[in-house]
Amino acid sequence: MTKVLQNVQMVNEQGELQIVNITMVDGKITEIGQNVTVAGAEVIEGNGLVVAPGFVDVHTHLREPGFEHKETIATGSASAAKGGFTTICAMPNTKPVPDSVENMQLINGLIKESAAIRVLPYGSLTRDISGEVRTNIEELKAHGAVAFSDDGVGIQLASTMYEQMKDAAQHDVVVVAHCEDNSLIYDGVMHEGKRNKELGLPGIPSICESVQIARDVLLAEAAGARYHVCHVSTKESVRAVRDAKAAGIRVTAEVCPHHLLLEEMDIPADDANWKMNPPLRGIDDKDSLHAALLDGTIDCIATDHAPHTVEEKCCGMVGAPFGIVGFETAFPLLYTQFVETGKWTLKQLIDWMSVKAAQIFDLPYGTLEVGASADMILIDLNKEQTIDAEGFVSKGRNTPFNGWTAKGWPILTIFEGNIVYQEVE
Template structure:
């Protein structure tokens, strides 16, 4: 993407580098920060008066469904949704069709991410062939191609021997392994959290141990192999305790939590509504308090959306038959800013840290900072004007969300990637 010569005037910056002033961007890099900078003839001016400028948001867990499932999402629509939500870097999971478990398909997907993405679209490679097998991919070759890491997200690695071998292979090439943590033998046909709500609705449940038992296995294996183990979408109080213990013991583990697990619990499901069906499921009140506490104390390092678009048909019917997952890229920041920052539960700086700086640092991405010499990946937000979550304004193909209709604060005014304005607010969007 071609960068612009851009001058952001009157910026109120919140992040690791908090300041008020002007930001000059040249060839995709922040070159000058100062007061009352003069405008050069070749510069585009973006006046940020009354707005808040943040380091571009980073989401290490999205599903763009491309190739093979483009009726649900494409790299183009998904990356535009990311920009609309204030994200400048995302990492796509490999549960697409075909699974990129060979060099040719992986190369094609990496190229397509660059060609079609309006934000930085990084790519996980699968851990095993076709995701469901126990045959490992070529970790060394795929790492050389430039993948972000390895993950079978959507499918938990069921065999401990397979997971240990995969961790050793990742450690050998210094690549992270991101785990979808789920014991399928314990999940059975569950579609929501096991407990009184599921019983009342007559729906099969998934116990907390579906997640935590496999996490305990993985953390022990991670300690033995030295891999950077990343725990996806943590949802239970037992899992938070396990991660806290592992970190104290020196295990190289990072963990993410989704906005929906921070904001919703199973008691919010008052009927058989597939928009509340996700995996892992919405848990109990005690679990939600535990993941909030884990995020605030650093046990859970970051927020990731697990953006999972589906067609209306796939999310239709009942929770027993509908697909798992909800969209999140275009609602994540606004929901968390509205519910947590405006309520005083956390500061804006803490939210920026969890949605930008920490994920960038944990995965060695050149993001999360607004300083001279840094890549010009920034987000301009309007934090003062309320608006209603409306899927008609979204760029994503997916409209599967339980948050539709909520009034929130934190609307993206502009998103800048490598010095180029890739999203700018217009009337109605």
């Protein structure tokens, strides 16, 4: 059956808004144009709102299997759909870890059963993400691993990283790294800077992240591997990635919305809803992340959606797990803070959240063009709303942005031609 999303404003290559209709058949886009109409088609009225490709999030935690009290594939993917995402990559710190064919098949089965959108699982780089025994990259790739990571922990041994990078290069998959040298964490719960001293809390120095990135880009060069850095947070990390790119090393990088929006001095108190890894850094670090996005050193934006229970986050930073939720607030916050204020264009933000992310992993998603999967969202740029964590579709309530007001809310999400989220007035 043919469907038409009609009367929507699409951002063209020049960044201008153009009114178009978009037709879809069997989950694919078949036509985009000003005079496209199809007799008898099912019409979805766009009311002149902005259409964008469904967002692509290459860094998410869905917690299932193993931690269903925090989130499930069903609730996490529904939360993503509400935030405008249609493709998300799920990190492997689940129980069991996708480190064997058997575990990969288990996770693929769960995704097939309950995902509202496209969920692409990572395979782990080591067994049980313990950094010790290497996984079989060829086998896991054959069973659907989109890329490889031990996210949640850094790979401590250079030789383990190097050997896996060589295998990844041979099978043309990307190694994705949470960079953290365990000998430099010092039991920290926030950035080692000014604010942690005021609050009397142990700090994680910037070098904890940046030294491992510096090591890894050299390993990637030697291995000929494609290497992607998760959640870059420090100015030294930015410099390491920038220098590596200039040297022709195949490195890409992502940044999270919270690191673009917040810095350490914004942390109001010893409140675990402000605890994430990497932590909120200094103002100089935040500024360098913005510069890096604009000059292409950082390739895309990823949420690092990391739900935890209210009980886990209730009682200060020291005992709480790291992480905050991100799907349902990412676009409106970034739009309001950086597009409405004229720092970025709408096209830049949409690209960083869709096609630029997809390109890192050669995913054919995140674009609005004929022949592409009919994954698209409608955004009401004028709709203003206060963030209320109690209203999240995610099981997680752990956000530092509760009570913030933002504009630019996704109100309709179409995945493979079907509506998977629609705002109810």
